[in-house]
Amino acid sequence: MSGFAALLLALLLxxxxxxxxxxxxxxxxxxxxxxxxxxAHSLPHARVRxxxxxxxxxxxASWARMPExxxxxxxxxxxxxxxxxxxYPLTPPAVVxxxxxxxxxxxxxxxxxxxxxxxxxxIFGWVGIARWVFAAAHRxxxxxxxxxxxxxxxxxxxxxxxxxxxxxxLRTVGRELPDPTxxxxxxxxxxLAIGIPxxxxxxxxxxxxxxxxxxxxxxxxxxxxxxxxxxxxxxDNLADVVRKRVATRQRGxxxxxQARASxxxxxxxxVFAASAxxxxxxxxxxxxxxxPRGNIVLAFAIGSLALGLTTMKAIIRRxxx
Numbered sequence: 001m002s003g004f005a006a007l008l009l010a011l012l013l014x015x016x017x018x019x020x021x022x023x024x025x026x027x028x029x030x031x032x033x034x035x036x037x038x039x040a041h042s043l044p045h046a047r048v049r050x051x052x053x054x055x056x057x058x059x060x061a062s063w064a065r066m067p068e069x070x071x072x073x074x075x076x077x078x079x080x081x082x083x084x085x086x087x088y089p090l091t092p093p094a095v096v097x098x099x100x101x102x103x104x105x106x107x108x109x110x111x112x113x114x115x116x117x118x119x120x121x122x123i124f125g126w127v128g129i130a131r132w133v134f135a136a137a138h139r140x141x142x143x144x145x146x147x148x149x150x151x152x153x154x155x156x157x158x159x160x161x162x163x164x165x166x167x168x169x170l171r172t173v174g175r176e177l178p179d180p181t182x183x184x185x186x187x188x189x190x191x192l193a194i195g196i197p198x199x200x201x202x203x204x205x206x207x208x209x210x211x212x213x214x215x216x217x218x219x220x221x222x223x224x225x226x227x228x229x230x231x232x233x234x235x236d237n238l239a240d241v242v243r244k245r246v247a248t249r250q251r252g253x254x255x256x257x258q259a260r261a262s263x264x265x266x267x268x269x270x271v272f273a274a275s276a277x278x279x280x281x282x283x284x285x286x287x288x289x290x291x292p293r294g295n296i297v298l299a300f301a302i303g304s305l306a307l308g309l310t311t312m313k314a315i316i317r318r319x320x321x
Contacts, residue, residue: 079131083208086183087141088134099130109299138210141180145209147246148181153217153239157232166221166231167192184208198225213242256316263312270305 075082078099080092088095107122114121152173159169167189174185184205191201202218216238224231278285288294 079134088137095133096130100126142210144180150239150243152181153235157235160232259316267309
């Protein structure tokens with residue numbers, strides 16, 4: 001009972017610390033002031049659009065914003081990126097708090113098996129689950145950006161060849177392409193409209209995407225903006241390379257489908273076997289839950305199964321990268 005009370009106290013302290021960070025008044029109103037400054041310094045043709053868009057988002061960001069040192073530290077621990085807040089299904093504090101629930105359930109079980117050593121498993125499990133959720137969001141968005149990049153580059157090339165300025169071509173990509181590429185280029189166009197230099201905007205785009213192809217795109221545009229050159233040929237070659245790489249990756253996914261199916265079958269066999277034994281001889285399976293030695297065997301079985309699935313998935317992903 002003392003272990004349960006200690007775990008409950010730790011969870012309450014963690015939730016309280018997160019809520020204190022969320023409710024911090026040090027940055028309250030900063031989003032609204034930033035929106036006013038953006039609206040004051042925007043270009044004439046973008047003042048109304050940018051002012052309304054940033055002003056709509058400012059109240060939400062004003063209460064959900066943490067102090068910068070706390071946010072920087074927590075983002076390093078739990079694995080979210082402060083520049084990619086729009087990429088997550090929920091706010092990062094909400095994801096972290098939700099990740100504490102399965103970690104607490106696993107922690108109860110670990111403490112009952114290993115005693116005080118189970119606390120370390122609870123903490124590492126909490127951090128690991130949160131980092132896995134954020135990494136999955138980053139990977140999903142990066143894959144979508146990678147698939148849509150050839151179309152974006154081809155659209156920029158056609159627009160520049162037709163005599164449209166580069167900035168207007170980027171704005172066209174933001175209007176015509178679906179998200180997430182459209183959202184990234186709309187953000188790029190909005191930042192250019194409020195006076196942020198082209199080099200800085202392109203660096204932010206490459207950093208948010210996390211893809212080397214976007215870094216190539218940023219370097220090509222930055223060099224063309226500063227020194228000139230044949231931008232269309234460079235982007236056309238880059239689009240052709242990316243298109244071939246996308247096709248190669250899709251072919252690799254098709255060839256690796258057998259390995260993925262094997263992983264799914266291997267992961268499902270223990271579950272079906274345990275279910276069948278539970279129907280045939282319930283006492284044989286319930287021993288794993290009622291006996292302490294059975295608990296240890298079950299814990300190691302689940303851990304080995306999770307380790308095997310993670311290893312197979314990592315090998316497949318690495319072979320296709």
